[in-house]
Amino acid sequence: MTLSTLKWSLERKWVTAAFCLALLLMVLVNFFSYQNATQLIASQVQVKQTNEILTALTSISETLTDIETRRWRYFLLGEQTELDSYDQAVQRLTIKLEQLRQPLADTPTQEQRLNTLESLIQQRRNLFEQSTELYRKPRSLLASDHPLVIQTNQNQTQIRQIITELQTSEEQILQNQIEKFQTNSQARMAIENLGTILAFVWLLGIYVLLYRQMFQRQQLEQAQQKLAQEKELSELKLQFFSMVSHEFRTPLSVITGSSQLLKEKLRNLVEPDKLKNLLQIQASAKLMTQLLHDILTLARADAGKLECQPELLEMQFFCLNLIEDIQLFSEQPRTIKFEKYGTSTYAYLDEKLLYSILSNLLSNALKYSSPTSPVYLTLICEPDTVTFQVKDEGIGIPTEEQALIFEPFRRGRNARSIMGSGLGMAVVKRCLDLHQGELSVDSEVGVGTTFTVKLTQPQKKGLFNQSAR
Template sequence: MKWSMERKWITGGFGLALVMMSVVNGISYQNAIQLKESAKRVKETNAVIKNINNISATLTDAESERRGYILFGDPDELERYDKAIADLKRQINQLQRSLADTQSQKQRLDKLQLLITQRQELFEQSINQYQNSQTQILTQTPLLNEIKQNWHQISQLLTDLQTEEERLLQTQVEQSQSNLQLRMLIELLGTLLTFVVLFGVYAILYRQMVKRQQAEVLQRTLAQEKELSELKLQFFSMVSHEFRTPLSLIVGSAQLLEETLKPIVKPTKLKNLYRIQSSAKAMTKLLGDVLTLARADAGKLECNPTLLEIQTFCLNLVEDFQVYSDTKQTIKFVRQGSCTHAWLDEKILYSILSNLLSNAIKYSSPENTIYFNLICEPDTILFQVKDEGIGIAREDINKLYDPFIRGKNVREVLGTGLGLAVVKKCVDLHKGEIFVESEVGVGTTFTVRIPQFKDNTKND
């Protein structure tokens, strides 16, 4: 099944919207993960800083307990000192696990461990010296200087560890904020683009819905018109059938009466009898035209071309008008070209040419000549009916083929305005064209052009 362009746009739009929504959701998920990681990193950094502060406090406590033991000789102080040293080792191990991923911090921590180990040795040395000689420790200024220098180095390392950890945290937070802002911008743009795409898809769907509604309305209208046309056809068929029988009886009776009275009555006294025949024939033709239009509107008028001997058909048509009607004008038939046969529907062609000849006769003076031309061209047959009658006004030509429309200059000439409407319908059935050239007071020329491709002359 071949997809229409609008269907492709709708499918592509929905696909693009789904891709954009997936991208936006992915970015939102990454933002959430990064926020979670940033919070975790802040928590870990705070724990590291807290651990560094605890190490500093524990060292201070150990120093205090050591001094208390040396100054007062209290065994409890020595016990608390040992406990502080044990806590210090645990805190160092915990800090080591926290800083295992940062090489620079790990190097500082290794150096800190050496200094703390050195400090513990100095503490032990001072305690041992105090236990050996309580007065000697007070005068050993070199040992005290080493302890002070060691504490200074430890304090500097602890400060460096804390500063570096804060710097790393600040760098990571800034980078996270920058990435978060970029992702939020992409997320916003993606959301807007998704909205635009979905709005475009909605617009296409809405237009399709409107078109579908219009098509449904048009389909209902066409169905109603078809139903109305069929009702009209049934009505006109019934009327035509009901009227044709009495009209045929009227014409037949009038003709019998004419034949009976002709030998014994003067022709001038048969004038009313001729009027009866003429009026009945006109009524019969009117019913035929109305029925033809009704069938054409209902799509029931079919065109079935057959191979027709065209010149004989035209001569017979001229003879019908000159012999079997009251035509006073001369009809001059001329053939141009060498064609002998053509693919045409005989009944429909008769309706076309008889209406054109009838109008030419009706709107011409009795002394005028009607020119009826058959023109043969490659793949085309042209019929031309030319008169020297009253002509057609230019403003009436555009509505010439509308039913019940007559020219403004027809005066007292009787007519229904159906003839040319029937001609146009029949020409369209042959997929042909009709042209008119006219000048008021000079005459009118109708040209019917019918293509000669057998398949093109049949109804679809």
């Protein structure tokens, strides 16, 4: 699994987790909202029941007052209709007390008070019957200090006290219910609001994450499309430069060979100064050939067609052959001093890439130094690292331009008067990158330049060296 695939997979998991969490928050919000609604309905039922109890108690008080009024009117007026109305009021009172019993059944204290109220009302009925019996006797028997009258007054006071206690208790219950409902309602509303805000934030986060994924995917698709276009362009460039190199290589070889033959035939017939034009032809042909080779190498590297295929090389033999080739194609004899150090003889390297690296470095060293000054090639072959040093005593490279010389067609300002394409160091950099090597530059203007190339060897190189021996 690639890094980009793993990244997309992690982001999908985050989106799924965030979406599930948002759904969970919405479910919790709906749950609390349902509980709040259920509690509201239950509270409304309780409030309604309490109000009905208070209304029933008020009705009982009114009925008791009506009974008392009927009793006194009967005593004062002596009408039988008042006694009948009294009996009817007592029956209504009994029904109301029975209706009140069920709502108060879940409150033991109130139920006990209701039982006490029923007992007092029954006692009052008994007192009324006794009073009625006394009514038919002389009125002196119903004096205010009569025990029956005193007992009746006490009974009336107790009834009013019980009814007051019932009403006060129900009002307190109603107040507690309202306060509890308000507290629960506020808490649930706070939870609902918080849950709604969190769900909104999570959904917004999911939207942002999805939008970011979409934006990144669009960028990735654009990058892939651009990469495909660049790859296609690199393929076209490679095809074009391959065709140009192939078409130009034959005539350049003919020019080089023909000029060499003319030089050999005319060497004894013409003075050396008059052979200068032939030497210029050979130099220009070689320069054109090298230029085509460098351009083709860069095009192959850009198209990804340039590969590193290491093989076992005898390093001293390789370096001596390279020096011989460089000297052979030089316009005039040049001195290249070679030294070898290290404990290894063989190295595991790509011969073509290494040849491009060292030939460009040596060619530049010869080109940008005096014809009389030597160029030094040093090989340090160790089991783990192969190091090459190319040193000259030439014009040097300005410090501020040393990092730019590896770009195509970039040359130092002090080298513009010398013929060159500016592609050699770019080729060196591309070949060295394929070999995963390191390159360092130590240069001083007017003193010279030293290029150091380090190539790491595989861990099992010792086996190859041993087998080669």
